[in-house]
Amino acid sequence: MGTSGNRAIMSNTEWRSPVGRLIFLFYLFLLTLGSILVLFPFIFSFTAGLKTSTEVFKSGIHLFPEEWNWGNYVEAWQRFKMIRMFSNSIIAAGGGVLGQIIVSTMAAYSLSRLKPIGKNILMAIILITLGIPVMAVLVPRYVIMTDLPFIHISLVNSFWGLWIPYASSPFMILILTNSFNAIPREIFEAAQLDGASEVRMFFKIAIPLSKSIIFVLGFLAFIALWGDFLWPYLIMRTPELQPVSVRLYTLTRYAPINIFLAGSFIAMLPPTIAALFLARRIRGGITL
Amino acid sequence: MTDNAGFNRIKIKSHRKINWQQQGVAYLFLLPFLAIFTLVNWYPILKTILSSFQEVNLSGFKGWVGFFNYTRMFGNPIFYTAWKNALIFVLLSLVMGTMVPIILAIMINEMRRLSSFFQTIVYLPALIPVAVGLIVWRQIYSPEGGILNSLLQLIGIPPQLWLQNPVLAKPALIIIMTWIGAGGTTLIYLSGLREIPLELYEAAELEGFSVFKRILYITLPSISARIKILVVLQIIFVAQVFTEPFILTGGGPANSTRSPVLEIYDTAFNRWDFGLASAWSVSILVILATFSILYVWWSQRKHAGEV
Numbered sequence: 001m002g003t004s005g006n007r008a009i010m011s012n013t014e015w016r017s018p019v020g021r022l023i024f025l026f027y028l029f030l031l032t033l034g035s036i037l038v039l040f041p042f043i044f045s046f047t048a049g050l051k052t053s054t055e056v057f058k059s060g061i062h063l064f065p066e067e068w069n070w071g072n073y074v075e076a077w078q079r080f081k082m083i084r085m086f087s088n089s090i091i092a093a094g095g096g097v098l099g100q101i102i103v104s105t106m107a108a109y110s111l112s113r114l115k116p117i118g119k120n121i122l123m124a125i126i127l128i129t130l131g132i133p134v135m136a137v138l139v140p141r142y143v144i145m146t147d148l149p150f151i152h153i154s155l156v157n158s159f160w161g162l163w164i165p166y167a168s169s170p171f172m173i174l175i176l177t178n179s180f181n182a183i184p185r186e187i188f189e190a191a192q193l194d195g196a197s198e199v200r201m202f203f204k205i206a207i208p209l210s211k212s213i214i215f216v217l218g219f220l221a222f223i224a225l226w227g228d229f230l231w232p233y234l235i236m237r238t239p240e241l242q243p244v245s246v247r248l249y250t251l252t253r254y255a256p257i258n259i260f261l262a263g264s265f266i267a268m269l270p271p272t273i274a275a276l277f278l279a280r281r282i283r284g285g286i287t288l
Numbered sequence: 289m290t291d292n293a294g295f296n297r298i299k300i301k302s303h304r305k306i307n308w309q310q311q312g313v314a315y316l317f318l319l320p321f322l323a324i325f326t327l328v329n330w331y332p333i334l335k336t337i338l339s340s341f342q343e344v345n346l347s348g349f350k351g352w353v354g355f356f357n358y359t360r361m362f363g364n365p366i367f368y369t370a371w372k373n374a375l376i377f378v379l380l381s382l383v384m385g386t387m388v389p390i391i392l393a394i395m396i397n398e399m400r401r402l403s404s405f406f407q408t409i410v411y412l413p414a415l416i417p418v419a420v421g422l423i424v425w426r427q428i429y430s431p432e433g434g435i436l437n438s439l440l441q442l443i444g445i446p447p448q449l450w451l452q453n454p455v456l457a458k459p460a461l462i463i464i465m466t467w468i469g470a471g472g473t474t475l476i477y478l479s480g481l482r483e484i485p486l487e488l489y490e491a492a493e494l495e496g497f498s499v500f501k502r503i504l505y506i507t508l509p510s511i512s513a514r515i516k517i518l519v520v521l522q523i524i525f526v527a528q529v530f531t532e533p534f535i536l537t538g539g540g541p542a543n544s545t546r547s548p549v550l551e552i553y554d555t556a557f558n559r560w561d562f563g564l565a566s567a568w569s570v571s572i573l574v575i576l577a578t579f580s581i582l583y584v585w586w587s588q589r590k591h592a593g594e595v
Contacts, residue, residue: 007486008398009502011493015400023499027395028402034392035409038467042412044435045424057433061442089417099324107321114314117306122318127588129329131580135528135549136569139556140335141328149331165328173321198313227417229531234557245417249535252423261427264420271415275408 042268049073049262056257069258076263080251082244086270089243091159092232093225096166097218103167105214108176109202113188123177130170141165142234161235166225172217179210219278226271336573339566346560357567367568370548371575373458374527377547380462381526386519389470390511393477394503407478411471418468422535425464426451429536451537454544461532461545473518480511513590520583524576548572 007015014020043063048056049072051065076082110116111123145155145165155161183206191201207214229245236242239250244267252260315322340357343350361367396406413421428436429450437447450460484506492502508515530549533539539546539554548568556565 007489008400008481009394009489009507010398010499011490014493014499015398023398027398031392031395031399031402031406035406038409038413038471041421041424041428041467044428048427056427061435061438063435103320103324106317110314110317114310114317116314116318117311125330127584129325131577131584132329132333133524133528133572133576133580135530135552136572136576137329137332137336138549139552139562139565139569140332140339142556143562144327144332144335149327164324167320168324168328170325198317202317223415227415227419229417229419230534230553243417245419248417249419249423257427261424264424267420268416272412275412275415 042265042272045261045265045268049076049258049265051258053256053258056261072258072262073266076255076259076266079259080247080255080263082263082266084240085242085244085247085267088236088241088247089226089245092162092166092243093222093228095159095163096225097222099163099167100169100172100221101214101218104169104172104176104217105207105210106202107173108180109198109206111173111177112180113201113206114198126170126173130174138230145235156235157238157241158235159241162232165231166228169221172221175213175217176210179213180206183209223271333573336566336569339563340570342563342566344562344566353563357563360564361567361571366543366546366551367571369543370546370551371571373544373546374529374548376458377462377529378523378526380459381465381522382519384462384466385469385473385522385526386515388466389473389477390508390515392470392474393481394507396474397478397481407475410474413468413470414472418531419535421468422464422532425467426536429460452541454542457537457541457545461529461536464536465526465529465532469522473522476514476518477511480514481507484510513586517583517586517590520579520586523579524583527576527579528572 010020010023015024047063047065050068050070051072052067052069055062055065111119116122145161147154155164187205187209188201191205196204226243227245228243229249232243233246233249236246239247242250248260248263248267251263255263341352341354343353343356392410396403396410399406428434431437431447431449431452434450436450441447448456450456488506488510489502492506497505528549529547530553533545533547533550534553537545539550548571552565552568552572555561555568
């Protein structure tokens with residue numbers, strides 16, 4: 001695989017030539033401009049969170065506050081009970097990812113290795129499911145979750161109401177089936193000769209050999225579920241149970257703008273920090 | 289020897305029969321998947337289609353009504369407004385959302401040592417909860433002290449009511465959606481750019497091809513499979529836009545940002561008319577079916593060739 005060390009579209013010699021330097025400066029200018037645009041809402045909410053609320057509404061360009069009211073951040077943290085929001089988000093997204101990984105690895109192992117009858121039909125159904133627009137099943141999904149078939153339990157205000165739908169990912173099953181298919185047969189055959197059961201081979205061969213792809217898929221799923229809005233908005237009606245995305249939105253109606261923007265900036269931090277740490281592991285891992 | 293051969297034959301024969309124990313294990317592994325997918329995907333899709341022919345409200349099933357929900361849906365001008373809005377959202381997002389990530393990916397890939405830095409930056413907006421980003425953007429667009437208007441005044445553009453003007457509301461939302469989505473798309477293109485064999489560029493360089501021609505004849509064709517899939521995915525995704533209009537405009541001004549899913553939400557959860565909401569859901573299924581088929585087909589073909 002080509003790494004940035006060798007060359008990209010231009011060779012290193014070209015890149016260092018006068019024309020190459022010009023192109024470099026042009027790219028650098030555009031990317032810097034782009035980065036400023038990308039980072040602007042982060043910077044904006046950070047500095048607006050330090051202002052007084054009258055200053056936030058004042059017109060004119062004053063990105064930096066007259067006085068740095070760090071107390072706004074403390075107030076947002078305490079008043080919004082942000083620890084609570086974050087733990088809710090972690091429980092919701094973490095449980096969802098765990099469910100997705102359990103369901104998908106098991107299904108993919110069966111489809112890849114265990115030759116279930118009707119395998120091709122199942123694969124076709126998974127593909128069709130992948131094509132179903134999520135929003136088309138939203139309403140019945142909600143109705144079902146408020147009154148589960150047979151047992152007639154409502155999962156409103158329950159994390160199970162989030163985890164169960166989150167655990168279904170046709171995408172993850174397809175990718176993992178491909179990934180298990182790519183493991184050389186000989187490895188499984190050797191283990192079989194040693195008398196290993198399917199369960200043992202699942203845990204000792206299939207999972208360990210696919211752990212980097214599982215990690216990437218899990219990370220992407222975590223980010224998606226962490227930011228999910230509509231479903232937790234419908235399911236979690238009690239403020240104490242709401243994840244960051246939903247709780248901050250409902251708070252906009254009650255909180256002063258400066259405190260609120262301070263809270264928003266705090267909410268942006270954990271994923272940002274995670275991204276900086278995980279950048280190396282995720283790089284190149286994102287495919288379709 | 290002969291015994292052994294006979295034994296082998298029996299073994300082969302028994303293989304052809306269904307090994308129930310193995311099938312039991314196979315389906316045990318499939319059980320969580322079958323249970324959960326039935327509950328949250330297959331049963332709901334069936335229920336959507338059935339409910340669209342029923343009167344259903346908060347207290348449940350009221351009776352079969354034939355095509356009544358559909359006549360109500362087609363008879364309401366909102367149906368055409370919402371889908372026209374969805375179409376405009378899709379077209380605007382394709383203009384921004386296809387070009388920007390490809391250009392970003394090509395530039396970032398060329399940047400040598402700075403490449404991983406910019407890569408992390410462009411991906412940041414995708415990581416924060418959409419609702420949080422939207423609320424910050426609402427303040428940026430705000431007519432009262434919104435910094436966007438103040439910045440534009442610097443270059444002589446008078447203040448605009450970004451989210452309150454029917455002409456500007458859609459582009460204003462698309463800018464935010466591009467801000468959120470471009471990073472993820474860029475990373476997917478980047479992983480595609482890194483798979484291109486470097487010999488191709490070396491050969492092109494020896495032949496004296498300019499950088500622009502290399503991009504045109506090598507880079508773009510190499511990532512064309514990804515472009516196709518991402519365009520279709522984007523169409524499916526943007527046609528179902530909900531959170532942005534829900535939080536920022538509530539579908540207004542003058543229904544200019546009312547999307548089909550927003551209408552489903554209002555019909556189902558504000559008016560508790562599940563039958564009509566289901567008819568709307570079927571309209572999403574039908575209208576997006578072509579794109580869904582293309583997406584599934586192209587992405588499978590790509591995986592088959594790759595993995």
